[in-house]
Amino acid sequence: MSFLLISLPPAAIEKPHLAMGYLLGSLKSNKIDYHFMDLNIELYHRRAEFGIEDMWQNYDVNWSEGDCFRRWKTSLSPLLEERARDIAGSPIRVIGIGANRSNHKLASYFAGLIKQRNPSICVVMGGPLFSSVKELHILDDHCADIFVRGEGEMFLPRLINALLEERSISGGNFINRMIANKQVIDVINGDIDAIPFPCYDNFDINCYRAGFLSMLASRGCVSSCAFCADNQIWKPYRGRSVDNILSEITMHYDHGFHVFEFNDSAINGNTRVLTDLCRGIIKSKIKLTWLGNFIPRKGMPRELFAIMAQSGCYELRFGVETGSQRIHRSMHKIVDLTSAEGYLRYAHEEGIHVSVNIMVGFPNEEQADFDMTLDFLERTKASIEKFSVVLPFLIYPMSEVDQCPERFGIKIPEDQHSRKEYQHWYTDEGNTLELRLQRLDTVVKFAHANGIQVGFTRAEF
Numbered sequence: 001m002s003f004l005l006i007s008l009p010p011a012a013i014e015k016p017h018l019a020m021g022y023l024l025g026s027l028k029s030n031k032i033d034y035h036f037m038d039l040n041i042e043l044y045h046r047r048a049e050f051g052i053e054d055m056w057q058n059y060d061v062n063w064s065e066g067d068c069f070r071r072w073k074t075s076l077s078p079l080l081e082e083r084a085r086d087i088a089g090s091p092i093r094v095i096g097i098g099a100n101r102s103n104h105k106l107a108s109y110f111a112g113l114i115k116q117r118n119p120s121i122c123v124v125m126g127g128p129l130f131s132s133v134k135e136l137h138i139l140d141d142h143c144a145d146i147f148v149r150g151e152g153e154m155f156l157p158r159l160i161n162a163l164l165e166e167r168s169i170s171g172g173n174f175i176n177r178m179i180a181n182k183q184v185i186d187v188i189n190g191d192i193d194a195i196p197f198p199c200y201d202n203f204d205i206n207c208y209r210a211g212f213l214s215m216l217a218s219r220g221c222v223s224s225c226a227f228c229a230d231n232q233i234w235k236p237y238r239g240r241s242v243d244n245i246l247s248e249i250t251m252h253y254d255h256g257f258h259v260f261e262f263n264d265s266a267i268n269g270n271t272r273v274l275t276d277l278c279r280g281i282i283k284s285k286i287k288l289t290w291l292g293n294f295i296p297r298k299g300m301p302r303e304l305f306a307i308m309a310q311s312g313c314y315e316l317r318f319g320v321e322t323g324s325q326r327i328h329r330s331m332h333k334i335v336d337l338t339s340a341e342g343y344l345r346y347a348h349e350e351g352i353h354v355s356v357n358i359m360v361g362f363p364n365e366e367q368a369d370f371d372m373t374l375d376f377l378e379r380t381k382a383s384i385e386k387f388s389v390v391l392p393f394l395i396y397p398m399s400e401v402d403q404c405p406e407r408f409g410i411k412i413p414e415d416q417h418s419r420k421e422y423q424h425w426y427t428d429e430g431n432t433l434e435l436r437l438q439r440l441d442t443v444v445k446f447a448h449a450n451g452i453q454v455g456f457t458r459a460e461f
């Protein structure tokens with residue numbers, strides 16, 4: 001055994017973490033001698049033992065901040081030290097760790113424990129955290145030997161082979177350089193049909209919800225919303241072919257998986273592919289259930305909703321955000337509100353559960369815009385089952401708004417030390433946290449008054 005991939009918390013607990021599945025699929029098809037340590041699911045199942053029961057709640061707990069950081073460090077250190085000792089004394093020579101905004105301190109700490117005990121082990125870190133230089137600066141210089149930015153599947157096997165054979169990496173499609181005192185390899189993302197299918201052989205599948213898996217039919221997004229980081233992380237938008245997606249679905253189906261959640265930014269990035277995919281599922285006669293995100297943009301035919309329903313679509317999450325087309329223009333979001341009203345109704349008529357994402361308080365949102373949101377909801381409430389996400393506008397790290405707050409008239413208070421304080425931004429026109437919370441409260445009350453479920457919201461902001 002020469003390579004070890006580690007999944008750290010917090011990561012998915014209902015179904016296996018898709019990125020890990022993809023990386024394992026690629027290691028397997030490249031015949032790398034590997035092992036997988038799913039510390040996320042192990043710790044989740046042992047959470048009571050360590051007094052960290054609440055730390056996966058809504059995936060909204062930041063393990064790298066304040067009290068949470070202190071809590072896991074105190075309770076998990078003995079276990080992590082033991083694991084580090086085991087790894088250091090094993091034949092493993094290269095370790096891969098996936099890091100995100102929430103677990104980067106845990107990733108650095110664990111990697112540090114391993115390196116202290118065996119400095120010759122090479123630590124490779126990858127994951128969505130490294131997409132911007134700003135994020136690279138927050139990491140300790142020595143927590144890993146190599147930082148990989150971008151999609152890992154096609155590159156990691158080449159890197160492991162090179163490291164094990166102590167030679168330089170062969171082939172192209174990457175840029176190797178020093179950034180923020182770190183060796184950073186930027187992978188140039190390629191054709192996603194060429195990526196081997198995810199593999200879940202190494203997961204303890206009984207720990208997850210039965211028959212449930214994540215899928216990805218595309219990477220990137222056809223919209224460039226200013227508040228979102230996904231379009232910055234995944235560039236450019238690339239879709240898989242229908243045959244490729246169908247082959248993967250069939251493979252998982254044959255292994256007993258029949259509920260699929262598409263993690264795509266939007267399942268309707270390419271309407272033709274979506275239509276053909278649904279037709280392909282219907283033709284194959286496999287009975288599955290699926291759900292995904294849907295951008296309510298122009299040009300989605302009525303028939304598409306019928307085909308989606310027939311192919312097993314159970315729920316669509318519509319990124320409506322606001323009922324003001326003016327605010328959509330400011331957000332750079334390609335939503336067409338007139339079409340959106342129709343889509344919510346069509347989906348509901350076809351028996352698809354309609355979830356809607358709402359965001360209040362975009363920097364230039366005025367009372368008249370907010371009233372339009374309430375009017376939109378009033379007109380469409382008969383079709384809506386749930387507000388999947390209802391939030392005050394938050395500045396997401398790496399989004400356009402985060403990178404250029406002044407472009408949106410945003411002022412950031414100087415005394416902010418944490419993500420929470422960062423959300424106290426305001427504009428000279430009177431958009432304050434207090435106002436955003438009032439608007440949030442109005443939408444939540446609207447939901448309760450109309451029997452609409454409320455999913456993810458953050459009342460404490």
Ligand code: B12
Nearest residue numbers: 011012018019059096098100101102126127128151152229
């Ligand atoms: C679906 C989703 C979830 C689901 C995951 C379901 C599942 N079973 O996989 C749930 C709800 C559980 C979830 C939880 C969280 N999520 Co989330 N999630 C997403 C979303 C929408 C899609 C993820 C996905 O499937 N991507 C596809 C896979 C293939 O990509 P990937 O994960 O980035 O992995 C690739 C590369 O990063 C790299 N890579 C990854 N790990 C490693 C390791 C090594 C060694 C190497 C070399 C490469 C490598 O190769 C992978 C394959 O190409 C993304 C947004 C997006 N479009 O990516 C946000 C996103 C990943 N989530 C994010 C966050 C912050 C979280 C949370 C930490 C929440 C929080 N507390 O804030 C938690 C926990 C993170 C986790 N590890 O799961 C951020 C990460 C930002 C950052 N800078 O770290 C994103 C980018 C959203 C955003 N725009 O802010 N998430």
Ligand code: SF4
Nearest residue numbers: 221223225228231265
């Ligand atoms: S908010 Fe949704 S539609 Fe907009 S860029 Fe992000 S993923 Fe795409």
